[in-house]
Amino acid sequence: MPRQRNRKTNRGPADELMKRAAKLVLEENLKVRQVARDLDICHATLHRYIRKIQSRQSPKMGYNPHTRVLSTEQEEAFLKYIQLSAAIYFGLF
Structure with missing residues (x-):
């Protein structure tokens, strides 16, 4: 199982x-940089979010775990x- 990442900061917008x-x-129809400045978030992150x-x-x-091989159910x-x-096999060896 991959390790669970513990957050060390509270960076990153909700x-x-x-x-x-x-x-x-x-x-x-407000500008990306104006909204980012008003809400105190990164304009590049907001632009990427809007593009998606x-x-x-x-x-x-x-954050997404990059070392995950199996799903949670698996x-x-x-x-x-x-x-x-x-x-079942406890004590046979």
């Missing part, structure tokens, strides 16, 4: 804040299998 900023830019919305992708905020199934096999 998803609700980015949605609100994108709404201001797209619906009220316009290209019909689902924008995600936060990890849980694998853990149950290992525990069962360890219980």
